[in-house]
Amino acid sequence: MSSTASNNSEATGLLPIAPFLRISDQGEAHLEGSRCKSCGAVFLGERATCSKCTTRDQMEAIELSNRGELYVYSIVFRSFPGVEVPYVSAVVDLEGGGTVKGTLLNVDPDPEKIRMGMPVEVIYRKAPRKDAEGNEYLTYYFQPRG
Amino acid sequence: MGSIKDKTAIMGVGCTRFGELWEKDAEDLIVDAAFEAMDDAGVTPDDIEATWVGNLYDFTGLSGSVAAEPLKLFGKPTTRVENFCASGMDAFRNACFAVASGAYDVVMACGVEKLMDVGGSGLPVDMGHPVMRGASAPAMFALLATRCFHEYGWTREDLARVAVKNHKNGALHPKAHFRRPITLETAANAPMIAWPLGRFDSCGMSDGAAALIITRPEIAKKSKHKHDYAVTKANALAMNSFLPMYRASFDWLGFPATQAAAKQAYAEAGITNPAEEIDLAEVHDCFTITEILNIQDLQFCERGEGAKFVREGHADVDGQVAINPSGGLKCFGHPIGATGCRMLCEVTKQIQGRAEGAQVKNARLGMGHNLGGPGSVSSVTILGLPE
Ligand SMILES: [Zn+2]
Numbered sequence A: 001m002s003s004t005a006s007n008n009s010e011a012t013g014l015l016p017i018a019p020f021l022r023i024s025d026q027g028e029a030h031l032e033g034s035r036c037k038s039c040g041a042v043f044l045g046e047r048a049t050c051s052k053c054t055t056r057d058q059m060e061a062i063e064l065s066n067r068g069e070l071y072v073y074s075i076v077f078r079s080f081p082g083v084e085v086p087y088v089s090a091v092v093d094l095e096g097g098g099t100v101k102g103t104l105l106n107v108d109p110d111p112e113k114i115r116m117g118m119p120v121e122v123i124y125r126k127a128p129r130k131d132a133e134g135n136e137y138l139t140y141y142f143q144p145r146g
Numbered sequence B: 001m002g003s004i005k006d007k008t009a010i011m012g013v014g015c016t017r018f019g020e021l022w023e024k025d026a027e028d029l030i031v032d033a034a035f036e037a038m039d040d041a042g043v044t045p046d047d048i049e050a051t052w053v054g055n056l057y058d059f060t061g062l063s064g065s066v067a068a069e070p071l072k073l074f075g076k077p078t079t080r081v082e083n084f085c086a087s088g089m090d091a092f093r094n095a096c097f098a099v100a101s102g103a104y105d106v107v108m109a110c111g112v113e114k115l116m117d118v119g120g121s122g123l124p125v126d127m128g129h130p131v132m133r134g135a136s137a138p139a140m141f142a143l144l145a146t147r148c149f150h151e152y153g154w155t156r157e158d159l160a161r162v163a164v165k166n167h168k169n170g171a172l173h174p175k176a177h178f179r180r181p182i183t184l185e186t187a188a189n190a191p192m193i194a195w196p197l198g199r200f201d202s203c204g205m206s207d208g209a210a211a212l213i214i215t216r217p218e219i220a221k222k223s224k225h226k227h228d229y230a231v232t233k234a235n236a237l238a239m240n241s242f243l244p245m246y247r248a249s250f251d252w253l254g255f256p257a258t259q260a261a262a263k264q265a266y267a268e269a270g271i272t273n274p275a276e277e278i279d280l281a282e283v284h285d286c287f288t289i290t291e292i293l294n295i296q297d298l299q300f301c302e303r304g305e306g307a308k309f310v311r312e313g314h315a316d317v318d319g320q321v322a323i324n325p326s327g328g329l330k331c332f333g334h335p336i337g338a339t340g341c342r343m344l345c346e347v348t349k350q351i352q353g354r355a356e357g358a359q360v361k362n363a364r365l366g367m368g369h370n371l372g373g374p375g376s377v378s379s380v381t382i383l384g385l386p387e
Helices: A002-009 B026-041 B065-071 B087-100 B137-152 B156-170 B184-188 B256-269 B288-297 B306-311 B336-352
Strands: A021-023 A029-036 A042-044 A059-063 A067-076 A087-094 A099-104 A119-126 A137-144 B009-015 B050-054 B078-081 B107-114 B192-195 B207-215 B230-239 B280-282 B365-372 B377-384
Touching: A021 A137, A029 A137, A067 A099, A067 B137, A087 A119, A087 B137, A099 A119, B009 B026, B009 B336, B026 B065, B026 B107, B026 B207, B026 B336, B050 B065, B050 B087, B050 B336, B065 B078, B065 B107, B078 B087, B087 B107, B087 B207, B087 B230, B087 B336, B087 B365, B087 B377, B107 B336, B137 B192, B137 B288, B156 B184, B156 B288, B156 B306, B207 B336, B230 B256, B230 B336, B256 B288, B256 B365, B256 B377, B280 B336, B288 B306, B288 B365, B336 B365, B336 B377
Parallel strands: A099 A137, B050 B078, B050 B107, B280 B365
Antiparallel strands: A021 A029, A029 A042, A029 A059, A067 A087, A067 A119, A067 B192, A087 A099, A119 A137, B009 B207, B009 B230, B107 B207, B230 B377, B365 B377
């Protein structure tokens, strides 16, 4: 809770790192998803057609939960130039629907310390890199939830 | 729905050595592969009526010229095919359908990739994002490995066994990139790339090209290989989502694209018991975990039994289904656009009993399989002897 709130205040003026990361005028960040009014399926991001039941124009935008469970991970020891390693790459199933990949922070990069199904929360932080024009971005991470 | 079964024949095959071929460019490689295939088939460039070329990373804007320029195939159709790691096999598939339609008598399918000229120590991934770098291929495929460890109790040693087997096979093939056998200890204790995938769990970066000359059986019957030409039993391709990491339905325990392509291929070829009927399979072992999952997805064993299949020797050259007798992507190499064609050259020669590396005894039915994306596309081709 505290980590999320403290970060949102600094979100103003930052660009969202992905289209599904929404920042309100008040600087509140959340992950946006869409729910099918026909079959109830939930997806990350905006879409016009349900890829579960293929119904068109029945998708409504929803705010995805900041709570979820770790489904799978890997610990990345070698990556592209400029990417700090090691880091934990994770796929998380959010409460109420939505599956999203991101970096899991505040865990030891050790398979003994990472548990499948462990409760995690989504947190928002300024991205470590600026783009070519000097713009700064707000990004999302996961961390273990107490 | 119709079927391609027994309607197209392989007249000849050609493949370059794979490796870090600094002394050759993509044009040299495609010329080497294409002329070896044409010599094998007993045809000349004038006989080639149309060409399909698989190529992924040469973002040069060259299109069909990737093959038409070096081979001077002017005044005739050449199409560049791009479909992730299935690019080469999809070029073959398109070529087969063109011949089967009766539009052409003799065509070429080929593929080439000059990865050394792309730069970098891994496949370049540019998601077009201003600050995000994208995930490396090992980081993506590692996700399947950790989930399988969790579900099935597989270990690093199970992965290492695949590398040991493929190095053993690759060591025997004169055209393979990596030609040294390794021990289980070497593979299992190698430096980590993305847990649990270490250096020997990943295929390398290679240059290379491969080509096949395709015709109809009635023409093959009068050709140089009239006594030992291979025919196509199935040509399958299946797509799946490009973004499995955003899909709740993706279980990270296998690839739906491969499962779908295998199902199509077996229906087309009339195969009901793949492990019994197929003698060898060149499968897409971009990573050791991928080979184990391919073995399951291609129905050579039950889900969860892939590691055991390898452990018990069923994937060995003299096993139930020889998996990657060439050394696979791991050791033969993986120049993306060339890989699918390279596999089908290998399968053809195995069926003809003239494998350049380890020969599978009495090989009569063989498979080539690609997976790309990761998981976005899979192609499965089955080759055999004429009825
Ligand atoms: Zn729906």
